[in-house]
Amino acid sequence: MVGLEMNELKKIGLGLTGFGVFFLFFGVIFFFDKGLLAVGNILFVSGVMTTIGVQSSLQFFTKRGNFKGTVSFGIGFFLVIIGWPVIGMAAEAYGFIILCSGFWSTISVFMQKIPVIGWLFQRFGLNQP
Structure with a gap:
């Protein structure tokens, strides 16, 4: 189980991901604040890539079945960065x-x-398929 061991790089990645979620949450709470959402997006994506690795991240995002989601997420990321936070989110x-x-x-x-x-x-029966 080599993939489940927790080394220092994965701890840093989880910290970056956590801070990204924190900034995204407060960006939404503060009426879609552009700055908080942009920082949250950057931290979240860099944290995920640090946690699972660059190669695994690229394989996940470039998989044929994930193309529509990757394009949509990328366009939303770009829209948040350029200043259209509601549409981007x-x-x-x-x-x-x-x-x-x-x-x-x-x-x-x-x-x-x-x-x-x-x-x-x-x-409430949410466990039904």
Whole structure:
């Protein structure tokens, strides 16, 4: 299980990703602040690339099935950087959903194991395929 070991570079990548999510969250809270969203995007993407590696990231984003999500996420990233945060975040959200569509079942199983959220999944029937 070489891929699951936690070295210093992966710790830095997770920190960058966490700060990216933090800045993105506050960018949305502060009515789509351009600066916070741009910094959050840069930190998030660089953190993901640092965590899983540049080669794995390029393989993921250039995979044939992920092309539509990659283009949408890239256009949204560009729109946020140039100063159109609302349209850019909408395009990024769509791209993120398309890119992560293969992981939803795994995410669902993980969410069901979290104490309060898992109860909500069972209560409202969200665990049904």
